[in-house]
Amino acid sequence: MRYHEPLFRPPSEADSFILQATLGCSWNACTYCGMYRNKCYQVRPTEEVLSDIAEAAAQMAPDVRHVFVADGDPLAMSLDQWEPILAALQAAFPRLRRVSTYATARNLLEKLPAELKRLREMGLSLLYIGPESGDDLTLQRIAKGANAADHVEAARKAKEAGMEQSLMFLLGAGGRERSEEHARASGRLATAMDPRFLSTLTLTVVPGTPIFHLANQGRFELPDVYGLLTELRWFMEEAHPSAAIFRSNHASNYLPIGGRLPRDREAILATIDQALAGEVRLRPEWRRGL
Numbered sequence: 001m002r003y004h005e006p007l008f009r010p011p012s013e014a015d016s017f018i019l020q021a022t023l024g025c026s027w028n029a030c031t032y033c034g035m036y037r038n039k040c041y042q043v044r045p046t047e048e049v050l051s052d053i054a055e056a057a058a059q060m061a062p063d064v065r066h067v068f069v070a071d072g073d074p075l076a077m078s079l080d081q082w083e084p085i086l087a088a089l090q091a092a093f094p095r096l097r098r099v100s101t102y103a104t105a106r107n108l109l110e111k112l113p114a115e116l117k118r119l120r121e122m123g124l125s126l127l128y129i130g131p132e133s134g135d136d137l138t139l140q141r142i143a144k145g146a147n148a149a150d151h152v153e154a155a156r157k158a159k160e161a162g163m164e165q166s167l168m169f170l171l172g173a174g175g176r177e178r179s180e181e182h183a184r185a186s187g188r189l190a191t192a193m194d195p196r197f198l199s200t201l202t203l204t205v206v207p208g209t210p211i212f213h214l215a216n217q218g219r220f221e222l223p224d225v226y227g228l229l230t231e232l233r234w235f236m237e238e239a240h241p242s243a244a245i246f247r248s249n250h251a252s253n254y255l256p257i258g259g260r261l262p263r264d265r266e267a268i269l270a271t272i273d274q275a276l277a278g279e280v281r282l283r284p285e286w287r288r289g290l
């Protein structure tokens with residue numbers, strides 16, 4: 001398999017066949033993101049991608065149920081680029097249940113409803129989207145490329161096409177200054193986008209990123225651990241998806257929790273309150289990661 005490092009995938013795709021159809025991210029501007037800084041965005045030649053699918057099929061066709069299409073925002077590919085890939089995946093893996101990929105609100109807004117529907121019909125069923133914040137000022141500052149209303153519209157288009165969403169929000173993205181506005185607006189955006197899967201991660205200030213330079217100049221300050229847990233509390237107070245699986249077990253988080261919403265809402269809030277009161281052991285700094 002011809003993987004071009006670095007290669008990222010969501011934790012929940014650990015057992016999936018990772019197909020690298022694009023390299024890097026077509027946006028590559030978010031101020032906190034260091035994932036693809038050294039990669040120039042490109043769509044890999046179709047024949048190379050089809051050859052990777054054929055190679056994977058020869059090695060593990062009966063075992064592949066999930067495929068994750070990398071890198072940063074493959075939904076940026078045109079329908080013409082997606083169609084042969086999705087057709088080849090369906091032909092190669094008889095037990096295929098799910099094809100997923102990272103997507104941005106911009107990717108969704110740029111696609112026609114008919115194009116999204118066609119992608120869904122051909123098997124693309126789950127989009128990982130990281131609005132990171134629901135606060136427009138924070139979204140502007142982190143250069144996400146879309147505001148809260150754009151994300152709501154993007155979610156509407158995804159749903160209309162029959163695609164499920166897994167949303168990620170980033171505790172700390174508003175810094176100390178926008179902490180409460182960021183956390184509460186993020187919860188409200190989660191409600192409005194109404195995903196099937198919902199998660200919170202914690203911002204890590206990565207050397208070499210614009211936010212790292214802002215932090216060095218004293219123009220961005222991450223809340224402390226108590227402040228980040230408080231953000232999680234505010235987020236949960238506002239997040240009312242109709243039926244979602246919530247996880248905050250990403251390695252970047254201090255408090256790994258999860259459950260089904262709305263069923264487990266009170267239990268989740270109680271655990272956060274215990275953590276705020278110092279009654280729960282938090283993940284130690286040395287065990288945290290990106």
Ligand code: SF4
Pocket residue numbers: 025026027028029030033034035036072073104130
């Ligand atoms: S859209 Fe995602 S991959 Fe691209 S720069 Fe932003 S966070 Fe990084």
